[in-house]
Amino acid sequence: MKVIAGQFRGRPLVTLEGKTTRPTSDKVKGAIFSMIGPFFDGGRVLDLFSGSGGLGIEAVSRGMSEAVLVERDHRAQKVIQANIKMTKAENQFKLFKMDAKRAMAQLVGPFDLVLIDPPYAKEEIVKTIIALEELHLLSKNVMIVCETDKAVLLPEEISAFGIWKQKSYGISKVTVYVR
Template identity: 60%
Template sequence: MRVVAGEYGGRTIKSLSGNTTRPTTDKVKGAIFNMIGPYFSGGRVLDLFSGSGSLGIEAISRGMSQAVLVEKNYRAMQVIKENVAMTKEPEKFQLMKMIANQAIQQLAKEEVRFDLVLLDPPYAEQELIKQIEFLLQHELLNADSVIVCETDKAVTLPERIGQLVQRKRHIYGITAVTIYDLEEEK
């Protein structure tokens, strides 16, 4: 695995061995960022199920200014720390070793807002709709926020979740990528 593009483009990303995490392939990662960017001029990203930190690091590499990387697994968090160190810009990353729901509750208390939310949970542990609804209800999203959900291709997410509207859905092998943004006011 590697950083696909941007400031850290081409740098190697370590991943956790075994079946604990399911890293996003470079092909899918490149496709995701081509659909939503591909580059940014600042902003804050939340990578709620970080695994190796690859998606959050890619977002920073492509111009986001701050990333919150959430991971509950101790060994995965050690890999994330190594990958963040590779960027030589650790100040751009906040690491939270805790379960996703606990992390978004803490971020809500801190009144943090995000421009990009990356949701790539373990396929067997998906609570995406509930988590997205929490983000909306607790105003963790900016007006032009984008949410990217990576799921098994058999999972079909709804066209709408609150004020969010599904803009794109693409299948890459066994993976589906679904992109939401806030509905434009008429």
């Protein structure tokens, strides 16, 4: 695993051994950013259920100004901290060491890009998007990127958002919601 493009391009990312997290493959990560960008001119990214932090780091590498990474697993938090240190741009990252629900209650928006890859996809994604909207954490032009198993069927609409793009890559499916 490595950073694919931008400022940190080619730098290796540490991943967590075992089944605690499911790191997004470089192929899927590249496809996600091709769908939504591929580069940005500033903005804030929220990477919920962050795992190794690879998606949030990739977003900053591609031009986002700041990434907020949320992860409750202690071993994954150490991996995220090592990956943030590798960027040598630690001031562009903030790690919330808690579950997503607790973190959302403490976050200050707005966020321009939200990355959601939860362990129990469908139920968690719907609840999370509704909560983010109710807490006024999303910018007017936010893109919400959800990564799931390809068998998961997400609703066409969640709150004020509808599916903009959706594509399967091997066993993964990427769904992008916009207002």
